[in-house]
Amino acid sequence: MTLRDLWRFSWHALIRHRLRSFMLLLAVTIGVSSVLLLTSIGEGARRFIHQEFASLGSRMMIVLPGRKETTGGSPPIYGTSPRDLTLEDAQALRTIPTITAVAPIIAGTATVSNQSLSREVIILGTNADMFKVRDMHLEKGKMLPQNSQDKATPVCILGAKLAAELFSKNNPIGQRVRIGEYRYRVIGLLQQRGESLGIDLRDMAIIPVRSAEMLFNSPALFRILLQLKQIGSEAYTTRRILQIIAQRHEGEDDITVISQDSVLGAFNKILLAVTASIGGIAAISLFVAGILIMNVSYISVSQRRQEIGLLKSLGASAREIHKIFLVESLLLVTLGSMLGIIFSYALVAIVRYSLTSVPIAIPWWSTLSATLTALIVGLVFSWLPSAKAAAVDPILALKE
């Protein structure tokens, strides 16, 4: 019996029991599709985070004040340590050749008011490099002055929502607002970009970092954001940063340096684990489908005893009969998987097309593993029924 004959034989067997084959196909298709669709959601979340990070501008590194001995734990998010990270420290980092931009940040909350209208928002004290590092743009107006890290110029850039709240439809540029105890002239408006990793860029004000030093009466930097010339120099740069800070801090490198890679890597690991386990749970349904295949195969074997007897008396060996029944299940599982794959990819494509902001996608590894699992399940669960078919005694079977 050639392979081609085998396929045709199995194909006819499937066609003959249309409803039964359809139900088995349905079971396998549900199993495979559920694995693919669920992992596509996890993969979508992973891609979304990648996008968010990419929008932060790649090649970014972050320097935090304070340090903890146990590595791998959470970074020292408090950002408070006895020895402040200062603007002078940030300036010193500019000497590192792999760094193109240094954006020191003093962050705090304060009330911004225009006459009787006021709003409590986050104030970022920084310099023009910040826009470069975080890929932020102005809607209109002017950038922070170049000497932001030297001189406390009383100017500010407002987020879109804040500007709308304080000035409604009037043009805020050139107007003065009060932030805390000081008055600032509005020189620019931030481009609407919405939320960026938890901080609402629409509802904030940006002022020169020296002005923030005055406003909050503290030289302590909250973070320093750095931009690298090129990817791949993270390790060297980290080493140099620690060296320079240690020199300036009496031998203590009491800071933490985070590269975008490491943060992204941590996110990746978590999301991959979650996605894989969701896919695994969905794969239980493939197991249930396998049991169904086994059940139906047994029934089919007992119904086709005469046919098997005939084949055997025509000279088919037990191995060949075994193979015939295995191929029948595999054919079914393959069809079911293909249907599942087509259905899932189509659905995902539709979702992507209609909701362009959701980067949902089926990862290749889940397609591969779902198909493999389905095939293995088909093989394993039809093994015993096929063996039973192979063991049929032709004489007894033909007599029935």
Add this chain to the structure above:
Amino acid sequence: MKTVDYFQWIIKAVAAQKRRTLLTIFGFSTGIAAVILLNSVGESLRQYILQEFTQFGTHIIAITPGKTETLGISGILNTVRPLTLEDAQSLARLPAAKQVVPVVMGTAQVKWGKRGRYTDVAGVTAPALEAWKLEIAKGKFLPYDNIQKPRTFAVLGSLVKQELFGNARAIGNKIHIGGQSFRVTGVLKSKGEFMGVDLDDMVYIPAAKGLQLFNRESLMEIDIFYSPEITTATFQKQVKSLLIQRHNMQDFTLITQDDMLKTLDKILRFVKYAAAGLGAISLLVGTVGIVTILTITVTERTHEVGLLRAIGFAPHQIRSLFLGEAVLLAINSGIIGYLIAMSLLFVAKLLLPGIPVGFNLWVLLLALAVSILIGIIAGWRPASQAAKLEPVIALRAE
């Protein structure tokens, strides 16, 4: 047909095909077990996390400086409207306030002799011991000093003590934190992690010293633990009006434990149901299985149906016979699925004794109800097909 006969009939019909019945039940019960198991894993997770959060009690209000809430980090940022030790002192005078803990956190190097360690430093006051359910291993916690001018005492978390002093005696020694000298008065018992922060890798110093050390004007947070005799709303109002009176405006954020728990609970419940939903996919495939097997059964027994019709059975009686078979299969699956899930949970409980695992009778009843429902749905079409068979044609079938 008498009810007894009816039941005997369907039981015999189901029992006649042993392997088929077993496999059908096994497939469907896997689905039921998956739903129950995932649901209980979700529930355990929910209870575990809620336990973590309520370990300090539920009557807590946290106050952070600044009115904007940004992922709960507002306490860390600078503010032009500081929350001060005086605020904490006056809050402590509220009659319903049991303990008031001003908090300032940071990281610093702690040194003893030549050994040093970068670690978290928490500026707190004496009531933190009771409020945060800390336990002293040796010595004493921070004393009830004048909040503004406390003595320079420090209490070490167990890990910090081990790293700096090893097995040597820590109490009475002078350590340096960020260049300032503190006397160790106590060592805490190991407490583990809370929300990703290792509480053992921490040094506790008086809040006033913490503000000095980190050169800050404002506390990061004030935790108020209040008496359960007052309602959250009333107490929240009292705290609010007191602080507004002191600051002339609402420049702070109140977070009650109740609110936080409610939000958390909502999220966790969603996770739980989502998990059960994932399991339901297997249940769906199991349902397909029952439909398939019943359809095959009906075709196989066409002759039998013809005979029954010929001796006077009405179509609806035929239908109820086959529906009965479907429901019987489903009920058995429900019970076995429950048993599978429970035995797996039992094993899990033996392996991880710390995790709360719920055994709930309601789950069994619900599993049975769902099984019966699915049995009826799955059996409906094949049973109706059987009922619709023409007796004459059916009798002829072989």
